[in-house]
Amino acid sequence: MELRFFEIYRSPEYLGIIFDGALTSLGLTIASGVLGFLLAFVLAAVRFWQVPLLNYISAAYIDFIRNTPLIVQLFFIAFGLPLLFGYVWPFWCHALLALTINFSGYFAEILRSGFASTQKGQLEAAAALNLSNKTIFNSIIIPQTLIKMFPSLSSQFIFLFLTTGVISEIGVEDLTHAGLYIDSRTFRSFEVFITLTALYVAFALMLKGILQFIFAKTLGRRVA
Amino acid sequence: MPKGAKNIIVKMEKVNKWFDDFQALCDVDLTIFEGERIVVCGPSGSGKSTLIRCLNGLEAHQSGDISVHGTELRGDAQSVRQVRDNVGMVFQQFNLFPHLTVLENCTLAPINNGKMDAQAAYDKAMTYLKRVQIPEQADKLPGQLSGGQQQRVAIARALCMEPKLMLFDEPTSALDPEMIKEVLDTMVSLAEDGMSMICVTHELNFAKRVAHRIIFMDKGRIVEDQPPADFFKKPKSPRAKLFLEQILSH
Incomplete structure (x- = not known):
């Protein structure tokens, strides 16, 4: 087989x-990552404080999403x-909502x-220092959790970035969609998908690096 | 009893405490006056830690009365908070907050409990860090300090709340032998300043040196309650005799 990368790389x-x-994939990942994290914080706090009723709703929600x-979540929302409900949104909005929830x-x-x-x-x-529940949660539990769970949160985020390729299935023109489109026009499947693979690796490592940088500049300073 | 002391700081009457079927405290009666220094000793599982943990509401007792500095612990949040305002505690494992600097460990409670503003809390923390002789470590994290230094920070942290009573739960048991002395020295200097203290420890020399009374516990009961000189020379109970023989023979 002859490799013809230039068919892709020379075409503006x-x-x-x-x-x-790539911009769409990264943008949607970061936006839904941030929104998802904020929502997750509320869900987890509600469970931790055993807020009546909301506690169970949160538990059911988390189990439902993770199972x-x-x-399927994407198709359901899109x-x-x-x-x-009769709403008509652009495709990327459906993707943003589904990814945030996921x-x-x-x-x-x-x-x-x-x-x-x-x-x-x-x-x-x-407790012996008579700290209020609010201070205990904000000043002790939250920072210690973020420090302890940073590796898990970071690798989960990267993993979710890699799964965002499925949003191409509802017509969002993300990185995977770009690959599929070019492949369908050129039939250079090897060249297209090796390029895509390399780009996903590069972006995943870049995101990981950014997260580690942010951590090192913030809570990482508080690790002995 | 120290000279001139008449105010009662701790009163326990017929206190009972169970963990499921296990009775940890059994009809405990105890009166402690302001300025008194009490050492609690006894075999493992005899209820020493439970006794002092009941005094600041870390454990709830099931029957009997406990009052600390005039506040009765009734099991409600308000009385517990009121008692904890007056009681400092030092733990075996230090329990410093690892993500906060030494200074932040000391200022967290005074600032957040509305006791003082940031500047006053800072001044107070530095005063007590000097007192325990580690002001130069103020900006380090606990994990960067030795065990002995961490325990001294824990003492300073408790003192920053200006407690009327200090509880020590085996403060030197997790330390290397060389670090025990620096922590005991800190406690001795605290004792010399007239702080009311209850200390669970097996450091009998410390007990001889600073305690007004030694309380010996066995199976949840207070078996002996006498001045150190008497306790070490002529323990009344066979259990205390055995305990002393074993602890002094090694």
Whole structure:
């Protein structure tokens, strides 16, 4: 077989499609990562404080999200719910909503287990110092959880980034969609998908590096 | 009893405490006056830790009365908070907050409990860190200090709340032999300043040196309660005799 990478790399159209696709993938991942994390925080806090009723809703939500395939959640939000509620959104909005919901379930479970694994001695010391529940949560439990769970949160985030390729299935023109499009025009499947693979690796490592940088500049300073 | 002391700081009457079927405290009666220094000793599982943990509400007792500095512990959040305002505690495992600097460990409670503003809390923390002789470590994290230094920070942290009573739960048991002395010295200097203290420890020389009374516990009961000189020379109970023989023979 003859490799013909130039068919892709010399075409401004294809390069543009790849560039736009990459921006869409990264943008949606970061946006839904941030939103999902905030939602997860609320879900996990509600469970930790055993807020009546909301506690159970949160537990059911987390279990539900973590036990259904992302692609089914995506189809449900993109094709199922609009029939019921009659909304018409751009494709990327459906993707953003579905990814946010999906991310939040996984992040919430990590945060919840982090909150719950705060050492007994830490809580006793805090109680003996007469700290309020609010101070204990904000100043002891949250920072210790973020420090302890950073590796899990970070690798979960990277993993979820890699699964975002499925949003191409509902017509979002992401990085995977760009690859599929170029492949369908050129039939250079090997060249296209090796390029895609390399780009996903590069972006995953880049995201990991950014997260580690942020951690090192913030809570990482508080690790002896 | 120290000279001139008349105010009662701790009163326990017929206190009972169970963990499921296991009775940890059994009809405990105990009166401690302000300025008194009490050492609690006894075999493992005799209820020493439970006794002092009941005094700041870390454990709830099931029957009997406990009052600390005039506040009765009734099991409600308010009385527990009121008692904890007056009681400092030092733990076997230090339990410093590892993500906070030494200074932040000391200022967290005074600032958040509305006792003082940041500047006053800082001044107070530095005063007590000097007192335990580690002001130069103020900006380090606990994990960067030795065990002895960490325990001294824990003492300073408790003192920053200006407690009327200090509880020590085996403060030197987790330390290397060389570090025990620096912590005991800190406690001795605290004792010399007239702080009311209850200390669970097996450091009998410390007990001889600073304690007004030694309380010996066995199976949840207070078996002996006498001045160190009497306790070490002529323990009344066979159990205390055996305990002393074993602890002094090695």
